[in-house]
Amino acid sequence: MAPCRFSPYIPFRPPSASSGRTASPRGRSALLTDTASIPTDDLVAGFQIENQQVRGRVVRLGAAVDTILAAHDYPEPVANLLGEACALAALVGSALKFEGKLIIQAQGDGPVAYVVADYDTSGSLRGYCRYDADRVAQASQGFARPGAQTLLGKGVFIMTIDQGPDRERHQGITAVEGETLALCAEHYFAQSEQVPTRVRLAVGELTTGEGLRSWRAGGAMIQNVAEDQARGATADAWERAQALFATTGDDELIDPEVPTDRLLYRLFHEDGVRLFTPKPLRAFCRCSHERIMDVLRSFPAEERVDMVEADTGLIRVTCEYCSSVYQVEPGSV
Ligand SMILES: [Zn+2]
Numbered sequence: 001m002a003p004c005r006f007s008p009y010i011p012f013r014p015p016s017a018s019s020g021r022t023a024s025p026r027g028r029s030a031l032l033t034d035t036a037s038i039p040t041d042d043l044v045a046g047f048q049i050e051n052q053q054v055r056g057r058v059v060r061l062g063a064a065v066d067t068i069l070a071a072h073d074y075p076e077p078v079a080n081l082l083g084e085a086c087a088l089a090a091l092v093g094s095a096l097k098f099e100g101k102l103i104i105q106a107q108g109d110g111p112v113a114y115v116v117a118d119y120d121t122s123g124s125l126r127g128y129c130r131y132d133a134d135r136v137a138q139a140s141q142g143f144a145r146p147g148a149q150t151l152l153g154k155g156v157f158i159m160t161i162d163q164g165p166d167r168e169r170h171q172g173i174t175a176v177e178g179e180t181l182a183l184c185a186e187h188y189f190a191q192s193e194q195v196p197t198r199v200r201l202a203v204g205e206l207t208t209g210e211g212l213r214s215w216r217a218g219g220a221m222i223q224n225v226a227e228d229q230a231r232g233a234t235a236d237a238w239e240r241a242q243a244l245f246a247t248t249g250d251d252e253l254i255d256p257e258v259p260t261d262r263l264l265y266r267l268f269h270e271d272g273v274r275l276f277t278p279k280p281l282r283a284f285c286r287c288s289h290e291r292i293m294d295v296l297r298s299f300p301a302e303e304r305v306d307m308v309e310a311d312t313g314l315i316r317v318t319c320e321y322c323s324s325v326y327q328v329e330p331g332s333v
Pocket residue numbers: 285286287319320321322323324
């Protein structure tokens with residue numbers, strides 16, 4: 001982990017609106033700049049409230065978050081926390097204007113010691129949690145679903161921008177505050193970026209007609225992108241945008257029957273809202289046999305001897321992110 005340092009402003013701009021924008025800002029749904037090959041699920045997209053210094057992003061996750069969460073047998077509150085982290089990583093990371101990764105982490109002294117979700121600008125998401133099952137069960141008593149503060153305890157929320165091995169990482173750290181990762185993120189943006197920001201995240205399990213359950217997650221954020229000196233002049237618009245944003249229902253964010261453009265239209269139709277071309281998201285882990293070998297080679301030989309399983313004579317490595325299991329012949333390391 002790179003030493004703690006506060007990140008510079010994360011460029012939070014939707015893509016340029018040069019392509020195919022339609023004329024009226026008040027259609028039945030939010031306007032799309034480009035209707036070719038638009039994903040309807042597992043997507044993240046920027047949007048802009050017409051004629052206001054308010055921009056936002058929205059994320060909808062179906063199969064992608066289900067794949068990530070189904071790779072583990074997490075208790076429901078832990079799966080929820082990781083789902084929130086995945087949605088948040090995509091929301092923030094998709095604003096990056098260069099190739100790289102946006103990593104959301106939180107750690108503390110609570111029942112969940114660590115949660116991480118990483119988004120890379122190719123649209124890949126992955127993540128995992130470390131937790132104590134007994135303590136999670138204990139903390140869950142009396143709660144419908146314990147949130148971030150209860151699960152993580154006293155801890156820190158960390159956002160990292162990683163542009164690759166030859167570039168310096170930018171990292172910002174704030175205290176875990178609030179019962180959702182959305183509140184942690186708002187606190188982060190207020191402290192580290194000084195950009196007024198509202199974030200909503202929702203996670204839930206849907207049951208299909210056949211009784212199959214699958215995870216879904218969704219989220220949205222808005223930011224007042226007016227320059228400091230102009231914030232006073234735009235205060236009313238920002239107040240109004242926040243009030244409308246606050247009416248977003250968790251159920252709407254995760255409902256596969258509510259398309260993203262309709263979701264935004266419901267919220268901001270009076271002012272008009274423009275949705276930028278969505279970017280597809282998927283669950284993808286970068287682990288590989290070669291990477292596992294590199295990790296094993298980084299251990300002293302005597303420690304590798306201790307890793308060999310008595311019954312198989314092999315070293316067995318499980319990827320914490322995706323639960324893939326790699327079996328390695330000790331002699332081949
Ligand atoms: Zn993996």
